[in-house]
Amino acid sequence: MLYHIPVLLHTCINALNINPDGVYVDVTYGGGGHSAEILKLLKKGKLIVFDQDADALKNKVDNDKLIFIRNNFSNLKEALNENGIFEVHGILADLGVSSHQFNEASRGFSIRFDANLDMRMDTDSSLTASVILNKYEEKQLVQIFSSYGEVENSKRLAYAIVTNRKVKSIETVSDLKWAISKCIPPKKENQYLAQVFQALRIEVNNELEALKKMLMQSQEVLVKGGRLVVISYHSLEDRLVKNFMKKGKFEGELDKDIYGNINSPFELISRKPIVPDEQEIIENNRARSAKLRIAQKIV
DSSP states (O other), X not given: OOSOOOTTHHHHHHHHTOOTTSEEEESOOTTSHHHHHHHHHOSSXXXXXXXXXXXXXXXXXXXXXXXEEOSOGGGHHHHHHHXXXXXXXXXXXXXXXXXXXXXXXXXXXXXXXXXXXXXXXXTTOSOOHXXXXXXXXXXXXXXXXXXXXXXXXXXXXXXXXXXXXXXXXXXXHHHHHHHTGGGSOTTOHHHHHHHHHHHHHHHHHTHHHHHHHHHHHHHHHEEEEXXXXXXXXXXXXXXXXXXXXXXXXXXXXXXXXXXXXXXXXXXXXXXSOBOOOHHHHHHOGGGGGOEEEEEEEOO
Protein backbone atom coordinates (compact mmCIF):
# COMPACT_ATOMS: atom_id res chain seq x y z
CA MET A 1 0.00 0.00 0.00
CA LEU A 2 1.29 3.47 -0.88
CA TYR A 3 2.29 5.64 2.07
CA HIS A 4 0.27 8.51 0.65
CA ILE A 5 -1.16 9.53 -2.72
CA PRO A 6 -0.41 13.23 -3.31
CA VAL A 7 -3.54 15.30 -3.90
CA LEU A 8 -3.80 17.72 -6.86
CA LEU A 9 -0.18 16.87 -7.61
CA HIS A 10 0.45 18.60 -10.93
CA THR A 11 -1.82 21.53 -10.10
CA CYS A 12 0.26 22.18 -6.97
CA ILE A 13 3.56 21.95 -8.85
CA ASN A 14 2.32 24.33 -11.54
CA ALA A 15 1.04 26.70 -8.86
CA LEU A 16 4.51 26.98 -7.32
CA ASN A 17 5.82 28.43 -10.61
CA ILE A 18 9.18 26.80 -9.95
CA ASN A 19 12.49 28.51 -10.69
CA PRO A 20 15.07 25.73 -11.25
CA ASP A 21 17.58 27.69 -9.14
CA GLY A 22 15.11 28.67 -6.42
CA VAL A 23 14.59 27.51 -2.85
CA TYR A 24 11.30 25.76 -2.04
CA VAL A 25 9.68 24.35 1.08
CA ASP A 26 7.30 21.42 1.46
CA VAL A 27 6.10 21.80 5.04
CA THR A 28 4.19 18.48 4.97
CA TYR A 29 6.59 15.93 3.45
CA GLY A 30 4.67 12.74 4.33
CA GLY A 31 5.29 10.19 1.59
CA GLY A 32 7.28 12.68 -0.44
CA GLY A 33 4.98 12.65 -3.48
CA HIS A 34 4.81 16.42 -3.99
CA SER A 35 8.48 16.81 -3.10
CA ALA A 36 9.57 14.26 -5.70
CA GLU A 37 7.97 16.33 -8.45
CA ILE A 38 9.54 19.55 -7.17
CA LEU A 39 12.99 17.93 -7.12
CA LYS A 40 12.62 16.95 -10.79
CA LEU A 41 12.38 20.63 -11.72
CA LEU A 42 15.32 21.89 -9.66
CA LYS A 43 18.83 22.37 -11.06
CA LYS A 44 20.85 24.49 -8.63
CA GLY A 45 17.85 24.98 -6.37
CA LYS A 46 17.10 23.48 -2.96
CA LEU A 47 14.07 21.82 -1.41
CA ILE A 48 13.58 21.98 2.35
CA VAL A 49 10.99 19.59 3.73
CA PHE A 50 9.32 19.48 7.14
CA ASP A 51 7.56 16.64 8.93
CA GLN A 52 7.19 15.97 12.64
CA ASP A 53 6.19 12.33 12.11
CA ALA A 54 9.11 9.90 12.54
CA ASP A 55 7.47 7.57 9.99
CA ALA A 56 7.86 10.24 7.28
CA LEU A 57 11.63 10.28 7.81
CA LYS A 58 11.71 6.72 6.45
CA ASN A 59 10.55 8.14 3.10
CA LYS A 60 13.43 10.61 2.79
CA VAL A 61 15.05 10.32 -0.62
CA ASP A 62 18.80 10.47 -1.14
CA ASN A 63 19.15 13.75 -3.01
CA ASP A 64 21.71 16.47 -2.37
CA LYS A 65 19.11 19.11 -3.24
CA LEU A 66 16.89 18.02 -0.30
CA ILE A 67 17.14 19.00 3.36
CA PHE A 68 14.83 17.13 5.76
CA ILE A 69 13.82 18.93 8.97
CA ARG A 70 11.98 16.84 11.55
CA ASN A 71 10.00 19.65 13.13
CA ASN A 72 6.51 21.10 13.31
CA PHE A 73 5.92 23.60 10.52
CA SER A 74 4.89 26.14 13.16
CA ASN A 75 8.67 26.60 13.62
CA LEU A 76 9.15 27.37 9.92
CA LYS A 77 11.25 30.54 10.09
CA GLU A 78 13.49 29.50 12.99
CA ALA A 79 14.19 26.06 11.50
CA LEU A 80 15.00 27.56 8.09
CA ASN A 81 17.31 30.15 9.64
CA GLU A 82 19.12 27.43 11.61
CA ASN A 83 19.88 25.80 8.26
CA GLY A 84 21.20 29.03 6.78
CA ILE A 85 18.08 29.75 4.73
CA PHE A 86 16.49 33.19 5.05
CA GLU A 87 14.44 33.52 1.87
CA VAL A 88 12.43 31.03 -0.17
CA HIS A 89 10.63 31.16 -3.50
CA GLY A 90 7.67 28.94 -2.70
CA ILE A 91 5.94 27.09 0.12
CA LEU A 92 3.65 24.08 -0.26
CA ALA A 93 1.40 22.74 2.51
CA ASP A 94 -0.82 19.66 2.16
CA LEU A 95 -2.68 19.81 5.47
CA GLY A 96 -4.47 17.09 7.40
CA VAL A 97 -3.65 13.43 7.97
CA SER A 98 -1.71 11.27 5.52
CA SER A 99 -3.14 8.05 4.11
CA HIS A 100 -0.45 6.17 6.02
CA GLN A 101 -1.53 7.70 9.33
CA PHE A 102 -5.17 6.82 8.62
CA ASN A 103 -4.31 3.28 7.55
CA GLU A 104 -1.93 2.48 10.39
CA ALA A 105 -4.27 1.17 13.10
CA SER A 106 -1.86 1.80 15.95
CA ARG A 107 -1.85 5.55 15.25
CA GLY A 108 -5.51 5.80 16.30
CA PHE A 109 -6.58 8.28 13.61
CA SER A 110 -9.31 6.15 12.03
CA ILE A 111 -12.72 5.01 13.22
CA ARG A 112 -12.22 1.82 11.16
CA PHE A 113 -9.93 0.14 13.68
CA ASP A 114 -10.37 -0.70 17.35
CA ALA A 115 -7.03 0.83 18.35
CA ASN A 116 -5.75 2.95 21.19
CA LEU A 117 -6.89 6.56 20.95
CA ASP A 118 -3.54 8.13 20.13
CA MET A 119 -3.81 10.61 17.21
CA ARG A 120 -0.35 12.14 17.69
CA MET A 121 1.37 13.30 14.53
CA ASP A 122 4.52 13.73 16.60
CA THR A 123 4.84 10.47 18.52
CA ASP A 124 7.29 12.10 20.94
CA SER A 125 4.48 14.30 22.27
CA SER A 126 2.81 13.32 25.55
CA LEU A 127 -0.75 14.46 24.77
CA THR A 128 -2.98 11.78 23.22
CA ALA A 129 -6.70 11.61 22.49
CA SER A 130 -7.21 9.22 25.43
CA VAL A 131 -5.58 11.74 27.79
CA ILE A 132 -8.02 14.40 26.59
CA LEU A 133 -11.02 12.10 26.98
CA ASN A 134 -10.05 10.95 30.47
CA LYS A 135 -8.51 14.10 31.96
CA TYR A 136 -10.11 17.20 30.44
CA GLU A 137 -12.91 18.92 32.32
CA GLU A 138 -16.41 18.79 30.89
CA LYS A 139 -16.42 22.45 29.80
CA GLN A 140 -13.10 21.93 27.98
CA LEU A 141 -14.57 18.99 26.09
CA VAL A 142 -17.63 21.03 25.11
CA GLN A 143 -15.35 23.73 23.69
CA ILE A 144 -13.25 21.26 21.72
CA PHE A 145 -16.18 19.40 20.19
CA SER A 146 -18.17 22.52 19.33
CA SER A 147 -15.23 24.55 17.97
CA TYR A 148 -13.07 21.93 16.29
CA GLY A 149 -15.63 19.31 15.32
CA GLU A 150 -18.70 21.55 14.94
CA VAL A 151 -20.63 18.83 16.78
CA GLU A 152 -24.22 20.00 17.35
CA ASN A 153 -24.85 18.17 20.63
CA SER A 154 -21.41 18.88 22.09
CA LYS A 155 -22.75 19.48 25.61
CA ARG A 156 -24.53 16.14 25.68
CA LEU A 157 -21.46 14.47 24.19
CA ALA A 158 -19.11 15.92 26.81
CA TYR A 159 -21.49 14.93 29.61
CA ALA A 160 -21.64 11.35 28.31
CA ILE A 161 -17.84 11.13 28.23
CA VAL A 162 -17.37 12.55 31.72
CA THR A 163 -20.10 10.30 33.13
CA ASN A 164 -18.99 7.08 31.46
CA ARG A 165 -15.26 7.49 32.07
CA LYS A 166 -16.05 7.10 35.79
CA VAL A 167 -17.27 3.59 34.98
CA LYS A 168 -14.60 2.68 32.42
CA SER A 169 -11.51 4.54 31.27
CA ILE A 170 -11.76 5.56 27.60
CA GLU A 171 -8.63 4.13 25.98
CA THR A 172 -9.70 2.64 22.64
CA VAL A 173 -12.01 3.43 19.74
CA SER A 174 -14.53 0.85 21.01
CA ASP A 175 -14.40 2.42 24.49
CA LEU A 176 -15.29 5.79 22.97
CA LYS A 177 -18.09 4.37 20.83
CA TRP A 178 -19.55 2.69 23.94
CA ALA A 179 -19.30 5.88 26.01
CA ILE A 180 -21.05 8.10 23.46
CA SER A 181 -23.39 5.56 21.84
CA LYS A 182 -26.54 7.39 22.98
CA CYS A 183 -25.31 10.67 21.48
CA ILE A 184 -24.85 9.37 17.95
CA PRO A 185 -27.71 10.34 15.59
CA PRO A 186 -29.42 7.38 13.88
CA LYS A 187 -27.96 6.46 10.48
CA LYS A 188 -25.17 9.06 10.87
CA GLU A 189 -22.61 7.14 12.92
CA ASN A 190 -19.68 7.55 10.53
CA GLN A 191 -20.27 11.26 9.95
CA TYR A 192 -20.71 11.93 13.65
CA LEU A 193 -17.63 9.96 14.69
CA ALA A 194 -15.60 11.70 11.97
CA GLN A 195 -16.50 15.06 13.54
CA VAL A 196 -15.58 13.79 17.01
CA PHE A 197 -12.26 12.39 15.77
CA GLN A 198 -11.48 15.60 13.89
CA ALA A 199 -11.99 17.64 17.06
CA LEU A 200 -9.77 15.35 19.12
CA ARG A 201 -7.05 15.27 16.48
CA ILE A 202 -6.96 19.06 16.18
CA GLU A 203 -6.63 19.40 19.95
CA VAL A 204 -3.97 16.69 20.27
CA ASN A 205 -1.79 18.31 17.59
CA ASN A 206 -2.73 21.96 18.18
CA GLU A 207 -3.34 22.05 14.44
CA LEU A 208 -5.06 25.39 13.97
CA GLU A 209 -2.55 27.37 16.03
CA ALA A 210 0.30 25.62 14.22
CA LEU A 211 -1.27 26.54 10.88
CA LYS A 212 -1.64 30.18 11.90
CA LYS A 213 2.01 30.35 12.95
CA MET A 214 3.19 28.77 9.72
CA LEU A 215 1.14 31.13 7.57
CA MET A 216 2.37 34.21 9.42
CA GLN A 217 5.97 33.09 9.05
CA SER A 218 5.48 32.30 5.37
CA GLN A 219 4.95 36.01 4.84
CA GLU A 220 8.34 36.70 6.45
CA VAL A 221 10.40 34.13 4.52
CA LEU A 222 8.87 34.32 1.04
CA VAL A 223 10.60 36.59 -1.48
CA LYS A 224 8.55 39.11 -3.43
CA GLY A 225 6.82 37.10 -6.13
CA GLY A 226 7.07 33.91 -4.10
CA ARG A 227 4.11 31.53 -4.06
CA LEU A 228 2.13 30.12 -1.13
CA VAL A 229 0.22 26.94 -2.09
CA VAL A 230 -2.05 25.30 0.49
CA ILE A 231 -4.41 22.30 0.37
CA SER A 232 -6.95 22.12 3.20
CA TYR A 233 -9.52 19.43 4.00
CA HIS A 234 -12.08 21.02 6.29
CA SER A 235 -13.75 24.40 6.71
CA LEU A 236 -11.77 25.46 9.80
CA GLU A 237 -8.45 25.17 7.98
CA ASP A 238 -9.76 26.59 4.73
CA ARG A 239 -11.22 29.65 6.46
CA LEU A 240 -7.86 30.48 8.03
CA VAL A 241 -6.02 30.03 4.73
CA LYS A 242 -8.58 32.04 2.78
CA ASN A 243 -8.57 34.95 5.23
CA PHE A 244 -4.79 35.04 5.47
CA MET A 245 -4.26 35.05 1.72
CA LYS A 246 -6.91 37.71 1.21
CA LYS A 247 -6.26 39.96 4.22
CA GLY A 248 -2.85 39.02 5.58
CA LYS A 249 -4.60 38.20 8.85
CA PHE A 250 -7.17 35.75 10.18
CA GLU A 251 -9.98 37.96 11.47
CA GLY A 252 -11.51 41.39 11.00
CA GLU A 253 -12.30 43.52 7.99
CA LEU A 254 -10.08 44.13 5.00
CA ASP A 255 -7.54 46.92 5.47
CA LYS A 256 -7.61 49.40 2.59
CA ASP A 257 -5.56 52.46 1.66
CA ILE A 258 -7.06 55.86 0.85
CA TYR A 259 -7.59 54.74 -2.75
CA GLY A 260 -9.55 51.64 -1.74
CA ASN A 261 -6.76 49.19 -2.52
CA ILE A 262 -6.50 46.20 -0.19
CA ASN A 263 -3.45 46.27 2.08
CA SER A 264 -2.33 42.67 2.02
CA PRO A 265 1.11 41.16 1.44
CA PHE A 266 -0.47 38.65 -0.95
CA GLU A 267 -2.33 38.62 -4.23
CA LEU A 268 -4.72 35.76 -4.90
CA ILE A 269 -3.74 33.67 -7.91
CA SER A 270 -6.99 31.70 -7.70
CA ARG A 271 -10.05 33.66 -6.58
CA LYS A 272 -11.90 30.47 -5.74
CA PRO A 273 -10.46 27.25 -4.35
CA ILE A 274 -9.37 24.63 -6.85
CA VAL A 275 -10.87 21.19 -6.23
CA PRO A 276 -10.02 17.75 -7.67
CA ASP A 277 -11.91 16.48 -10.69
CA GLU A 278 -14.15 13.43 -10.60
CA GLN A 279 -11.44 11.10 -11.90
CA GLU A 280 -8.99 12.02 -9.13
CA ILE A 281 -11.67 11.50 -6.50
CA ILE A 282 -12.42 8.04 -7.94
CA GLU A 283 -8.72 7.16 -7.84
CA ASN A 284 -8.09 8.74 -4.43
CA ASN A 285 -11.13 9.09 -2.19
CA ARG A 286 -9.17 11.21 0.30
CA ALA A 287 -9.11 13.99 -2.32
CA ARG A 288 -12.89 14.47 -2.18
CA SER A 289 -12.77 17.26 0.42
CA ALA A 290 -9.56 18.95 -0.77
CA LYS A 291 -9.46 22.68 -1.51
CA LEU A 292 -6.37 24.27 -3.01
CA ARG A 293 -5.65 27.97 -2.61
CA ILE A 294 -2.77 29.89 -4.21
CA ALA A 295 -1.35 33.31 -3.42
CA GLN A 296 1.70 35.33 -4.46
CA LYS A 297 3.62 37.67 -2.21
CA ILE A 298 3.53 41.20 -3.64
CA VAL A 299 5.41 43.26 -1.03
